[in-house]
């Protein structure tokens with residue numbers, strides 16, 4: 001199967017400041033683990049509030065999901081409001097909207113006040129359907145908007161050449177270049193005296209009155225508060241996050257098109273999801289980001305097929321001149337679709353976590369930063385109970401909890417029963433597959449130079465069997481979404497240990 005090997009995330013082309021590794025012990029007020037949109041925004045807010053703050057990242061800053069997002073900045077989060085209204089009630093559904101609207105407003109105000117050049121434009125956000133199965137859902141979402149005071153309108157056509165039965169538009173939402181935006185925040189953070197360290201993975205936390213972040217190289221950061229913004233919390237601390245979240249991957253293609261893109265941001269209600277927005281190259285030319293094809297990590301079809309599906313959707317919708325970039329990334333979903341933001345467990349009041357944005361992390365991540373700042377500075381917030389990770393809303397959380405964990409159990413067992421016939425020597429150049437080595441399941445990839453990389457495919461998190469992802473050349477776990485390079489290094493958690501290499 002062939003799909004051009006295009007350059008990776010367009011956003012990541014932007015040059016960023018570089019930071020050293022941590023090579024000594026530190027004493028600070030707040031230690032933040034993870035430099036994505038949540039960690040950086042939280043760091044800046046707390047620095048401005050007078051705290052002595054340090055941010056560390058395992059990799060280079062902004063190379064996680066934030067560096068691979070679509071960066072629509074909107075409170076239209078698929079069809080969430082009717083679901084929240086039914087499951088959590090009007091008060092909580094309204095709080096969810098208010099928190100995200102506050103996130104959106106904070107971003108807009110920051111960009112305006114600081115004149116941040118980050119390709120920010122106000123855009124209308126559309127959710128649409130061409131399937132009769134979704135007509136009622138769109139109508140229900142529209143009623144939920146009315147009940148919650150969200151100013152949406154029903155529509156019967158789009159400004160784009162896409163067949164539509166009905167849809168909902170929310171005016172004056174926004175889009176931006178996430179890295180240009182966050183580059184400004186990180187510079188302000190550093191100018192105010194904040195410290196940033198890259199290539200500094202946190203591996204453990206020692207609890208206490210002054211909890212300590214322990215880094216892989218053996219250095220300690222002692223602090224009054226720790227904030228874990230590592231996407232999947234790098235440490236579970238008996239919060240059982242792996243039983244309460246799942247990871248979904250999706251794909252993005254950037255296309256140069258012949259016609260003028262009419263503006264607006266679009267997402268289909270039905271699956272496979274189709275998401276569209278434009279962005280502008282340095283020379284002023286617009287190109288379109290075509291996204292979608294979500295699936296649980298490690299549970300998709302051959303990953304290249306996802307790019308092919310987006311390519312054919314792009315070619316049906318536009319006169320495509322050229323595809324310029326392709327990339328994929330994953331985000332985390334909680335049991336009730338509301339992020340987990342607050343104390344990591346109910347009895348730990350100086351360690352916070354923010355995660356589970358369900359692919360809407362631009363406003364949710366900013367709202368999380370505002371909430372954590374409030375919790376640290378005042379100890380309370382009107383949003384505390386809605387977002388607290390210790391909540392357990394009996395319905396639908398119980399149902400979703402069992403669905404998630406039954407799915408994990410199924411993949412655990414299926415993987416163990418899978419019998420590989422292929423041998424490493426059967427592989428072509430650039431091919432990866434589950435193979436049999438001495439009668440046992442293993443994973444092999446033959447690189448461009450013909451070298452074989454063989455690893456034990458048992459996930460180091462909790463023992464599920466990994467699947468090959470040929471789009472990203474990685475080993476992905478169908479249970480909780482960990483990913484490993486073909487050499488066995490951890491790319492995404494919750495796993496922390498590398499895979500065993502087989503010589």
Ligand SMILES: Cc1cc2nc3c(=O)[nH]c(=O)nc-3n(C[C@H](O)[C@H](O)[C@H](O)COP(=O)(O)OP(=O)(O)OC[C@H]3O[C@@H](n4cnc5c(N)ncnc54)[C@H](O)[C@@H]3O)c2cc1C
Pocket residue numbers: 033034035036037038039056057058059060061062063064065066067068069070071072073074200201202203229230231234249250251252291328329330331354355357358359360361362363364365493
């Ligand atoms: C394909 C796709 C499209 C999306 N589109 C949109 C969109 O249009 N609009 C929207 O609002 N949201 C969107 N999202 C969601 C949004 O991008 C994410 O929710 C958000 O970027 C998550 O930010 P974060 O700061 O939590 O995590 P990340 O950006 O992943 O940052 C976490 C950081 O923690 C670091 N880290 C991890 N472990 C450790 C450790 N042990 N020690 C130190 N550092 C560590 C990582 O290196 C990383 O830099 C999309 C998501 C995907 C996958």
Ligand code: FES
Pocket residue numbers: 242459460461462463464477478479480481482493494495
């Ligand atoms: S991520 Fe949990 S078993 Fe692999």
